[in-house]
Amino acid sequence: MALNTIDSGLLERLLLHREVEEFLYAEAELLDERRFNDWLDLFTEDARYFMPIRRNVKWGELERGETSESSEISWFDEGKPTLTSRVRQLETGLHWAEEPISRVCHMVSNVQVMRVEGQDVHAKSRFLVYRNRLQDETDFFLGKREDVLRRVEGQLKIARRKIILDQNVLLAKNVTIFF
């Protein structure tokens, strides 16, 4: 395909996809470097951050396989204020679950831009987060994310994140990290 016949729509989509990827990689870097205040700045003020509990359900009842955001208990159901509380807690140096700090590595992959609606970019990705503590305490968290990234003054920000962890019984003793 000669350069002068490239569909400009395709090019735009390609550039957006790269922008979303770079955003998510940069976010992972902030988390792994424990630059939590910079990470919080990536969220809109009215952001929602939600991680349902997974249930073992029948084929045909798959919608009940996740706890409901509007009526049930889940793992995370937060806004920016509570995410900020968590960061403040980590910053005290007295949050024993993260003292000494964990060694954390966020791998992000399968980035897809699903659609654009006005200022909102609906994106999906998958994560593998590795946490290693003290001598040999090791956890793997693996799952999917569905994000709404909103363009605010030209920059992408996270307006909504749904985290779908692929576990029923949580196999880690606690979750002191962000996804």
Place this chain on the structure above:
Amino acid sequence: MVATWSSLRDLVDVGRGIVSREVFVNEEIYQQEQEQIFARAWLFIGHESQVANPGDYFASRMGEEAVLLTRDRQRKLHVFLNTCRHRGMKICRYDQGNALVLTCPFHGWSYDTDGRLVGVPGFKEFYHEELDRSQWGLVEVAQLANYHGSIWATWDPEAPPFEQYLGDYDFYLRPHFEGDDGRDAGAEIFGGIQKWRMPCNWKFPALTFNGDRSHAAMTHRSTTVAAFGPQGALGEGFRHGIQSRRVPLQYEVLMPGLGHGGAATIRQADEPYMDTWQTVPGADDYYREMHRKRAEQFPDRPRVQAGCNVFPNFITGGAVRTIAVWHPAGPHTTEVWRFFLVDSQAPEVVRDGLRRFQMRYSGPVGMTEQDDMENWNYAHAASRGTIARRHPYNYQMGLGHEIPDGGKVPGSLNQMTAEHAQRGRFARWLEFMEAPSWRDMSPRRQLR
């Protein structure tokens, strides 16, 4: 030389407040506990609100074992071992649902909601109609109790009825299942049960955590800065919110001989209302009204807020309205299940506010318990070694300082920050571990 002991009393000296680490890390003792305690005690299963309709089932757990709570066609509740009588397959591998017949995926044996074996493929052709189906229904618990909405069960037919097992601890436990206005059985369970695993023995949280008031200042130091209680940054960021102007009665309670106990705060029925839900607009009106209704309907009933440990492994407590069951999963692992309560008639704004508070407070993702789990994990790990096991734990706080004739409230009382309840739980643990049967334990089942 391999460590030995002639009697468990060498390991647990309640009178001196000394408990050997061996009790927490020894494999043999763990196996004995499954027989002596979990096969005989009353265990929490779930709540009637989880199985509201005929055919509803909820997958639960008793000790290490998977059980099913069902409601049958006549609306009666049952608890069964979740295993087919034929070849053992788990008959139901869903967490909850509705089914008027449960069919095993292995050979197709089918059971009704009351446990009867109602279908056996090839009954005529292969079994020649010789199988006595009436003898091969699901294994059912010996006794089941509905305590103000909460469901309890025991495998032991000789265990005293639940009311006797609980005794006067009813005074502290019943309020947990009430509505916010004191309405009997007015609470229900939110959908969404938190389940997670911790690398420590079940007794760390079950026997030594509740009533361990003195851990909070150090373990949870980082929580005041986070200020995530329902009052937010008011009340000095205290995670529960400050709840009263008058100084209430506060004790550490132990029911002697029964092993139940924990911290308790008792306020008078006419305690003035104080808003502790500033971060949830609209919640104040509701709680104020419920506070008033309670005082009006139950003017002589004190307001009891207790962290309730029911022996062996159930706890519920506090403003967070959460139940935890600490399931044994091997000597070095505990599987925790957290249930969350709410008034069944609370308006949406209150349900949402409470839910979000519960989620950010409790559980492995909540901001409070994360530090508890770090402590229990590494306390257990450090206690497994040969030398460590020779040096017992100290449970001497408040020893000998029981409040004589506390009188106004049930139980043996000590100051609120003490290890009184823990000592009592270990005494009960000893009794369960040593007694050949319920006939040798208190309370004796009263034959009618």
